Amino acid sequence: MPVNNSFTLPDATEIPMKKNPLMVVRSKAELSALISNERCSGHRVGFVPTMGALHNGHLSLVALSREYCSRTVASIFVNPTQFAPGEDFDSYPRREDEDLEKLREAGCDFVYLPSPEDIYPTGHVTNVRVDALSDRLDGQFRPHFFYGVTTVVARLFIHVAPDLAVFGQKDFQQLQIIRKMVRDLGFPIEIIGAPTVRDQDGLAQSSRNEYLSQDERRRASAIQTGLYRAKKRLLMGADLNTCIQEARTLIASAGFDRIDYVSAVRNDDLVDLDPSEPIPEHSRLLAAAWLGKTRLIDNIALTGAA
Numbered sequence: 001m002p003v004n005n006s007f008t009l010p011d012a013t014e015i016p017m018k019k020n021p022l023m024v025v026r027s028k029a030e031l032s033a034l035i036s037n038e039r040c041s042g043h044r045v046g047f048v049p050t051m052g053a054l055h056n057g058h059l060s061l062v063a064l065s066r067e068y069c070s071r072t073v074a075s076i077f078v079n080p081t082q083f084a085p086g087e088d089f090d091s092y093p094r095r096e097d098e099d100l101e102k103l104r105e106a107g108c109d110f111v112y113l114p115s116p117e118d119i120y121p122t123g124h125v126t127n128v129r130v131d132a133l134s135d136r137l138d139g140q141f142r143p144h145f146f147y148g149v150t151t152v153v154a155r156l157f158i159h160v161a162p163d164l165a166v167f168g169q170k171d172f173q174q175l176q177i178i179r180k181m182v183r184d185l186g187f188p189i190e191i192i193g194a195p196t197v198r199d200q201d202g203l204a205q206s207s208r209n210e211y212l213s214q215d216e217r218r219r220a221s222a223i224q225t226g227l228y229r230a231k232k233r234l235l236m237g238a239d240l241n242t243c244i245q246e247a248r249t250l251i252a253s254a255g256f257d258r259i260d261y262v263s264a265v266r267n268d269d270l271v272d273l274d275p276s277e278p279i280p281e282h283s284r285l286l287a288a289a290w291l292g293k294t295r296l297i298d299n300i301a302l303t304g305a306a
Helices: 028-040 056-070 096-106 147-162 169-185 207-211 213-218 222-235 240-253
Strands: 012-013 022-025 045-050 070-077 110-111 164-168 190-194 258-266 281-292 294-303
Touching: 022 028, 022 096, 028 045, 028 070, 028 110, 028 147, 028 169, 045 056, 045 147, 056 070, 056 096, 056 164, 056 190, 070 096, 096 110, 110 147, 147 169, 164 169, 169 190, 169 294, 190 222, 207 294, 222 240, 222 258, 222 281, 222 294, 240 258, 240 281
Parallel strands: 022 110, 045 070, 045 164, 070 110, 164 190
Antiparallel strands: 012 022, 258 281, 281 294
């Protein structure tokens, strides 16, 4: 990979790989120099932000970025501001060496590993919040969460300055919030939603799935089954409230300890569908429920695309 010799990159680390090197970047200044050099060379830059503990879902985002862009940056940063007190920030899986190897094999060009000080400078008081969208669905149960997500993503966007960023549709509410933030703040970044990657039993891949016991793992796919049955019934003309309740009953009967929500919403504003009106062109079914100490979320398109 060409590097402009006018830049000093003392902290960059090359990890040998079969196809291309993976450059590990640990400071904002170093990253800015590298990205500036890539732009001068005419490259389009894609970005995949992650918290690590990578699985095939994350790697599919890298693959999609590579379809659109000639250079791809992934970041790994376990963001403290999206965890409430008592949540799993301290125990969240961290495995840097494994993640770097997976990114190398996926053909990623750069991985950004910022320090907390680079993301949240001492004395910082500026945060980003997308009103309304952040208060629905997950926002009702984790009111801190999207506040932290939008703040860290906005700061990462400034650091990376990508042309395009890829987010998974598994976190559909997050995807819509990021899209709204980008529009409102005028970030010159195209946002792509990538299809959810699932295991053979239908469970959406997630870093938190490893918290599940073997017994919980066997029961976990009921959340997707409930959504698909509700979709089929709705499209056949069944009553919306009845379908939602049936999905909740199916999920509960599989042994889930608590159901936060099962909802049918419009894609753009995440407002609940009106049972008295026809299903709109772009709508989605979403659910969140607990198995033991693990909170699972999932969603499927009801009509239209993401």
